Amino acid sequence: MKRYLLSLLFLLYILSTCNIASAQVRLPQPSPAAEIKQTIGLTDISIRYHAPGVKGRKIFGGLVPYGKLWRAGANEATLITFTDELFLNHERVPAGTYSFFILPESDSVWNVVLNRDTTLWGLEGYDELQDVAYVRVNPKKVPHHETMQFSFSDIGMNTGYLNLTWETSQISLRIETEIEKKALANIEEALKKAAPDDWYIWAQCADYMVARKELHQKALELINKSISIKETFFNNWVKAKLYALNKEYEMAADLTAKAIKLGKEEPESYQTYAQDIENAYNSWKKRKM
Secondary structure, eight states, X not given: OHHHHHHHHHHHHHHHHHHHHHOOOOOOOSSOEEEEEEEETTEEEXXXXXXXXXXXOXXXXXXXXXXXXXXSSSSXXXXXXXXXXXXXXXXXXXSEEEEEEEEEOSSXXXXXXXXXXXXXXXXXXXXXXXXXXXXXXXXXXXXXXXXXXXXXXXXXXXXXXXXXXXXXXXXXXXXXXXXXXXXXXXXXXXXXXOOTTOHHHHHHHHHHHTTOGGGHHHHHHHHHHHHHHOOOHHHHHHHHHHHXXXXXXXXXXXXXXXXXXXXXXXXXXXXXXHHHHHHXXXXXXXXXX
């Protein structure tokens, strides 16, 4: 019995010391974690990093020496994720998650390096054979920026810029995504799943194709399907735009007049489009004469 009690006490002691050793206290970090996300086109892009401060130090050409790879942050590797293949400064990069590095050569020439290994801490274990992209960039001078920061800017339909700013330097990477192939695949999938009475999904897909002349015949098929399910101001407006772009203004004006009439039956939805539809009608009815 005595031996049993001693064994039990010893076991409790071991467990208590293990708990103490494994206990973690969450405290502020000198380089706090940060994350930024942005959708460009149909592609989601995210960056996870730790943001160091200048703290009175010379950064580029000092703390970050020229000619040496830098992890673009602090602590574990900075990670960037693309949900789809895209172009980074015109260089094609496959979808995936990559470690993000900078190799500054001088004040005026840097390189951005993406590497497949996402388990790195700093440069420990880095293997250049795992690099998937090596993009040359030219930093520009900016006002002092104390905390290193990634940001996105100038977001367009399928383009934008990823910026890295720290101290008095900033680099910008042009991002370009391919939306057409994915958008058409999304359309095909959505139409397969459409409910029999869902007129809007057919009209929405046709509306996307209006600006793409090569898709006008397909758009006409989709909008006619929408109208056959239920005639609304919106699907008549989409069909009118298709005819107007083909310079068939008489048909466009007639369809727009019908859209205006139907719009009065659902004023809450119509008001968003009212001015565009009515302006178009006034323009197209003159051209049909």
